[in-house]
Amino acid sequence: QVQLVESGGGLVQAGGSLRLSCAASGRTFSSYTIGWFRQAPGKEREFVAVISWSGGITDYADSVTGRFTLSRDNAKNTAYLQMNSLKPEDTAAYYCAAAGGGSWYRPSDYDYWGQGTQVTVSS
Numbered sequence: 389q390v391q392l393v394e395s396g397g398g399l400v401q402a403g404g405s406l407r408l409s410c411a412a413s414g415r416t417f418s419s420y421t422i423g424w425f426r427q428a429p430g431k432e433r434e435f436v437a438v439i440s441w442s443g444g445i446t447d448y449a450d451s452v453t454g455r456f457t458l459s460r461d462n463a464k465n466t467a468y469l470q471m472n473s474l475k476p477e478d479t480a481a482y483y484c485a486a487a488g489g490g491s492w493y494r495p496s497d498y499d500y501w502g503q504g505t506q507v508t509v510s511s
């Protein structure tokens with residue numbers, strides 16, 4: 389079992405920045421790929437970013453590439469999503485998730501989920 393807790397969400401003006409954290413406890417954090425997804429009201433949960441177990445590989449949705457950066461500190465069992473140049477369309481609940489397998493881009497690829505943190509970007 390892996391327990392994930394997100395934090396760092398909030399209300400920010402367009403163009404601002406937030407850093408989300410995903411703190412893990414339980415089984416070895418460094419064994420898992422960590423992904424971030426987001427879900428706006430009335431929409432499906434969508435992929436945002438992913439980082440491999442070592443941190444050596446990252447990938448991003450086209451909508452956030454160049455603005456968001458995902459990193460991890462395995463010694464602290466924490467992953468970080470730095471979000472810059474935020475836009476109103478980034479408003480959503482953001483979820484981190486842990487995957488033990490080789491597929492990374494669908495919610496169904498992930499075994500464990502956090503409870504989510506709300507990000508609201510005002511125009």
